[in-house]
């Protein structure tokens with residue numbers, strides 16, 4: 001699409017270049033920014049020219065640069081990541097839950113998906129499930145950290161203040177060696193997900209279940225073990241922000257989220273039982 005309101009483009013090379021003039025916004029992959037009119041936007045400031053590393057193994061775990069493409073993350077997770085980082089297996093099914101085709105993945109960045117903050121944000125599901133933290137650069141030259149699940153405050157709304165830029169996403173080492181799984185449903189076979197439930201079970205038996213797409217912001221549910229069926233059903237169903245849109249009604253989203261969560265729970269419980277036998 002021609003974005004006719006935009007009259008300037010700057011390639012950012014240093015952090016100082018991220019000081020935005022009125023009407024400027026930061027550009028990452030551009031897949032959303034170029035997909036619909038942006039009447040308030042008169043200039044793009046390109047983040048991809050900052051040279052941020054895509055993926056870094058740190059003492060604390062894995063750092064994903066905000067400008068790393070979804071395609072690069074998937075390829076690295078499947079071919080280059082340490083074999084014991086089993087949780088990265090969630091990246092592919094999460095990306096598959098994105099309505100967008102592989103053509104979008106090749107350009108869309110992990111940070112752009114998070115900052116767009118759609119309820120059905122594929123990378124939001126993946127990162128929230130692995131307890132990822134967002135490293136945010138603030139306009140005064142400082143930085144702050146916030147859990148990805150907390151950064152999203154509503155459908156298509158983040159807590160980023162004007163001028164703040166998402167620099168990286170940090171996944172703690174402790175969350176990288178877990179068992180993970182995803183269940184999703186969409187009304188149309190290739191349609192945007194109506195509900196996505198992801199889950200992680202850590203080596204110590206504690207578990208995390210995350211509902212996205214069905215609720216306006218990620219709902220993260222933590223348990224000291226794999227929960228019982230009733231406990232999980234009540235925790236999922238009690239969310240107050242299931243919503244209605246052309247992709248599903250709030251009641252349907254609530255109902256299917258409960259079913260998807262139970263499928264994950266039952267699968268993990270069965271595996272644990274078999275492992276113990």
Ligand SMILES: Cc1cc2nc3c(=O)[nH]c(=O)nc-3n(C[C@H](O)[C@H](O)[C@H](O)COP(=O)(O)OP(=O)(O)OC[C@H]3O[C@@H](n4cnc5c(N)ncnc54)[C@H](O)[C@@H]3O)c2cc1C
Nearest residue numbers: 028029030031032033099100109112113115118120121166
């Ligand atoms: C056909 C199609 C299907 C889609 N399907 C889905 C879907 O199923 N689920 C879903 O969640 N999304 C979907 N999207 C939207 C999707 O979120 C984006 O296309 C993509 O993930 C955005 O990544 P990007 O790097 O291209 O971001 P851009 O388009 O470059 O930017 C997106 C927004 O984030 C801001 N931004 C980007 N990076 C940063 C940063 N580091 N710091 C601060 N702000 C930043 C930009 O200013 C802009 O407001 C779809 C888009 C298309 C075109």
